[in-house]
Amino acid sequence: MLPTADQALVDAVIGAPGPAQRRAIAKTITLLESSRDDHRRRADEVLNTLLPKSGRSFRLGISGVPGVGKSTFIEALGLYLIGQGHRVAVLAIDPSSSVSGGSILGDKTRMEMLSVNENAFIRPSPASGTLGGVAERTRESMLVAEAAGYDVVIVETVGVGQSETAVSGMTDMFVLLQLPNAGDDLQAIKKGVMELADLVVINKADLDEAAATRARAQITSALRLFGQHGNAMHDQSLWHPQVMQLSALKSQGLPEFWAQVSRFRELQTANGRLAARRHAQDQAWMWERIEAGLKNRFRHHPGVRDMLPAVTAEVRAGRLAASVAARRLLDLMN
Template sequence: MTPEAVQAGLLGGESLLQRRSIAKAITLLESTRVDHRAQGDALLTALLPHTGKSFRLGISGVPGVGKSTFIEALGLYLIGQGHRVAVLTIDPSSSVSGGSILGDKTRMEHLSMHEKAFIRPSPSSGTLGGVAEKTREAMLVCEAAGYDIVIVETVGVGQSETAVQGMTDMFVLMQLPNAGDDLQAIKKGVMELADLVVINKADIDADAATRAQAQITSSLRLLGMHGNPNDPHSDKHWQPNVMSLSALLGKGVDTFWAAVTEFQTLQTANGLFSQRRQNQSLAWMWERIDAGLKQAFKQNPAVREQLPQLTAAVQAGQLAASTAARNLLSVLELTAQAAPNLGAKS
């Protein structure tokens, strides 16, 4: 398939051709070959006017919290309401294990077989930044193909919750009704990212779920994130809610979606919906620039030659770290170039 055929199939193909075109597009965008990268960028730019019309929902939670069961129940519910649902996963550890721990299609048996659903496992390409970039691009592809709900799921390894929150319109944290589970989430800084906290497995122990709900609500209040006019969410006119449900029994999925819709309506009405997306795009651009600068630095021949001895001198305490950094930066054309040119201009 040529990039043009992929684009045409994506935007207007019948069901099977479209599905094949999505897969081809994502494969092209995940390729590290320089010519593929240029084709991928051209494709992205062509698709961009057709993107952005979906609602992007981020879901995070520790392994065993029941994310797959919940996303399967939610996905089928949404398809029943007339939506088309794409599910993408961010799992930075999959580059080690060579794939998600359990295949995503095995995990969401019924949803994966539905023609109105598209499920894509985590890209397995090294750093979190790289994985997040591929997932963002895959999200744009799915949107261009007309999926109007994109769910991005993560198991919460390293900083992956921050990455998912940084690419979605609403970020949901799933919790177990266990003592201390909220402290772990607060410690990782993920509680303050949450627009909504969901306690799953309320079917197993309703009392524990009720206690956990009260506990987390109280924590959110103490952290100034709930019912506090100075809270970080107050500029959104939205206070993070805590609800419990049972994904296994499918109980609470409709209430959950009602809360999502309420959030979406509010954010759209006060203009924060589009503002969040603009901020996310700019943050994404700068994150990629930082990563690219560092990569180019490490690949620079002069740096590669001098880095080992300067690193050794720093470790041995013969050279201050800041002096070593300045020495390394000065060998780059980049620094040497920028300064005189700027001087000549002013």
């Protein structure tokens, strides 16, 4: 049983759409993001109560370098989907926002029309902590938005550090936006982001059609390189990563984009990979948080905290083998 206030919060989140629901969602996410232990315990109970109502959305991850036109694309896509009868939540992972103090979605004027639409819910990236912590808050916020009936959840990232891996690890489909220029592709291959992509979208294709066509051919061969080989390439029950071009600014190509997403969703549902992906993500998420928690406890253990600098210095000076140092520090926790 939840305390009365928290039960009221849950009821409002799963209640009718409108200003009261929006306030309840925002309040729940603020509770999730609190660093106070009592808030965290309440948030856990609220989250578990909402959990059976979650999971019924399509989770779409979107990444791309600054300047690729992510905000324009997400606004155009969101408005298009709302026009089709969907309710759209937009969340973000930006581990740099705690440093810069800003966030890609902090400046809501960049999605001016979407942010005032009553069928959209936009929430900037949690602004503090490690990537793991930021990603955890975003995953939990996604569950809250789903319980509130948002049936498309878009998680975007600017691609700082390992944030693409985090977004790919919490979504059903990972879309990479690219500019029509080859250097951009090489960076994505080099960083290992291209491997994660279920769909690559060449945005701003109208600016230079010849370059966009070249980029498309290059990315297609890169995806083949990273993809399955042999007969699997011809297996119609499996999804093979695709490349397409569009222009978000001119709202060109959005129906085609959503048709690809829908085809992906149907295939992955039919062949069981969508459910398998979510189960694997949950397991990986649980262990990621356990490992982060264990490491955090280790660093805050009084004995370890006292000894760590000296032991690290001994290793550095070559007077203590690293493996022996690890065992000595671990023994301090007994």
